[in-house]
Amino acid sequence: MTKIHIPTPLRQYAGKQPAVEVKATTVGEALAGLVARHPDLRRHLYTDDGKLRAFVNVYVNDEDVRYLQKDATAVGDGDTISIVPSIAGGR
Amino acid sequence: MATTTEVKPEPGTLSNEEILRYSRHLIMPEVGMEGQQKLKAARVLCIGAGGLGSPLALYLAAAGVGTLGIVDFDVVDYTNLQRQIIHSTADVGRKKLDSAAEKLAAINPFLNIRKFETRLSSENALEIFREFDIIADGTDNFPTRYLVNDACVLTGKPNVYGSIFRFEGQASVFATEAGPCYRCLYPEPPPPGLVPSCAEGGVLGILPGLVGVIQATEVIKLILGKGEPLIGRLLLIDALGMKFRELKLRKNPECPACGTHRTITKLIDYNEFCGIRGEEKPVDAGVPEIQVEELKRRLDAGDDLFVLDVREPHEYQICNLGGHLIPLGDLPKRIHELDSSREIVAHCRSGVRSAKAVTFLQQAGFKKVHNLAGGILAWADRVDTKMPKY
Numbered sequence: 320m321t322k323i324h325i326p327t328p329l330r331q332y333a334g335k336q337p338a339v340e341v342k343a344t345t346v347g348e349a350l351a352g353l354v355a356r357h358p359d360l361r362r363h364l365y366t367d368d369g370k371l372r373a374f375v376n377v378y379v380n381d382e383d384v385r386y387l388q389k390d391a392t393a394v395g396d397g398d399t400i401s402i403v404p405s406i407a408g409g410r
Numbered sequence: 411m412a413t414t415t416e417v418k419p420e421p422g423t424l425s426n427e428e429i430l431r432y433s434r435h436l437i438m439p440e441v442g443m444e445g446q447q448k449l450k451a452a453r454v455l456c457i458g459a460g461g462l463g464s465p466l467a468l469y470l471a472a473a474g475v476g477t478l479g480i481v482d483f484d485v486v487d488y489t490n491l492q493r494q495i496i497h498s499t500a501d502v503g504r505k506k507l508d509s510a511a512e513k514l515a516a517i518n519p520f521l522n523i524r525k526f527e528t529r530l531s532s533e534n535a536l537e538i539f540r541e542f543d544i545i546a547d548g549t550d551n552f553p554t555r556y557l558v559n560d561a562c563v564l565t566g567k568p569n570v571y572g573s574i575f576r577f578e579g580q581a582s583v584f585a586t587e588a589g590p591c592y593r594c595l596y597p598e599p600p601p602p603g604l605v606p607s608c609a610e611g612g613v614l615g616i617l618p619g620l621v622g623v624i625q626a627t628e629v630i631k632l633i634l635g636k637g638e639p640l641i642g643r644l645l646l647i648d649a650l651g652m653k654f655r656e657l658k659l660r661k662n663p664e665c666p667a668c669g670t671h672r673t674i675t676k677l678i679d680y681n682e683f684c685g686i687r688g689e690e691k692p693v694d695a696g697v698p699e700i701q702v703e704e705l706k707r708r709l710d711a712g713d714d715l716f717v718l719d720v721r722e723p724h725e726y727q728i729c730n731l732g733g734h735l736i737p738l739g740d741l742p743k744r745i746h747e748l749d750s751s752r753e754i755v756a757h758c759r760s761g762v763r764s765a766k767a768v769t770f771l772q773q774a775g776f777k778k779v780h781n782l783a784g785g786i787l788a789w790a791d792r793v794d795t796k797m798p799k800y
């Protein structure tokens with residue numbers, strides 16, 4: 320199983336859970352599994368034409384998938400996927 | 411000490427009083443006299459004297475940073491005091507800049523404080539940044555985040571970054587020569603309305619303390635040239651799980667701000683870039699509204715009105731109008747609890763969420779729905795002044 324870290328701002332769309340475990344062989348599959356389980360997440364992660372939003376980054380362990388094989392990046396047991404959206408608070 | 415041929419800005423000599431004050435620094439090899447003089451010669455600009463800016467400025471002042479600039483145009487209010495520790499209860503109503511400057515001068519009279527009472531903008535950022543060596547970003551909105559980043563890249567100043575949401579924080583050092591910038595990480599901001607702000611989402615009061623102190627630590631390390639700065643690394647702070655994680659950041663060769671073919675050669679209109687036009691208007695400005703006085707009058711008259719509260723249960727506990735509680739996020743699956751033949755008044759805290767609820771209900775075929783303008787805050791201001799505000 321691959322663990323997907325859900326960031327605070329998106330937890331309300333994922334049953335308030337901090338992490339979700341999915342069975343997948345690639346990042347794309349893992350995220351598709353996540354969105355299938357929590358459909359409300361879709362519009363927060365993807366644009367209308369199905370592209371990952373530019374203010375949401377996806378990491379496998381500590382590497383940005385943009386610099387790996389993006390959606391095709393392989394994942395396996397024990398890997399952790401992190402969804403890291405931009406946050407702006409400071410006051 | 412050996413004489414060096416360094417051409418750094420002339421390191422201020424320390425008086426005996428300063429030597430005593432900084433003795434715990436002077437006796438550590440990582441700082442020493444040389445490091446303390448570097449701190450004294452350093453000029454750091456804090457953007458914002460709020461949640462992150464408070465601990466940042468307090469610790470930098472105490473540590474002996476010579477010149478501290480602060481940009482802020484805000485006034486202290488009661489809701490700030492839960493986390494903005496540079497301000498005290500007696501400061502409510504004062505300019506944050508004056509309140510902060512007073513505390514900093516009291517901590518360290520050797521500090522040179524420069525106050526910029528202005529909203530940082532594309533017109534003034536470059537001019538202000540030029541007078542400083544390091545910029546620490548403690549703002550609370552996306553347009554200013556991108557403005558600070560671009561101005562740092564354009565002027566070649568490191569951007570010591572921190573941001574917070576509820577109990578989660580991020581920190582990094584952007585825009586150094588070798589490292590990535592904020593745009594390398596996030597090329598574009600989220601569309602307005604998709605990500606809640608701290609005012610809407612709340613923030614754990616100690617969190618800006620935790621993140622602001624990390625920023626202060628990075629500033630000091632950059633000045634001293636010691637340790638491993640957070641360049642090319644994004645630190646994720648989860649205060650609830652008390653977990654710190656670290657992600658690798660890369661300089662994006664295609665970055666419009668710092669990449670090989672840069673398209674951002676001057677500051678742009680950041681409100682437009684972030685999709686905000688003019689004054690921020692609620693997204694659903696066109697929905698039918700009812701004023702609080704009107705609602706009060708009609709409830710007193712015994713009209714058949716169904717009051718729908720779309721806030722969260724923990725908000726309902728703070729204060730309520732006795733309405734039927736269905737949090738906005740649950741509305742789609744609990745819509746059957748509502749009777750479309752009755753007149754419905756939806757409300758939330760300030761009127762933004764309930765406007766969304768009204769739009770949703772209209773799309774679902776409800777004809778008689780109104781949004782309570784200004785929400786329960788307006789009710790507390792104009793109808794029941796004993797009601798607590800939050």
Ligand SMILES: [Zn+2]
Pocket residue numbers: 590591592593594595661662665666667668669
């Ligand atoms: Zn960049």
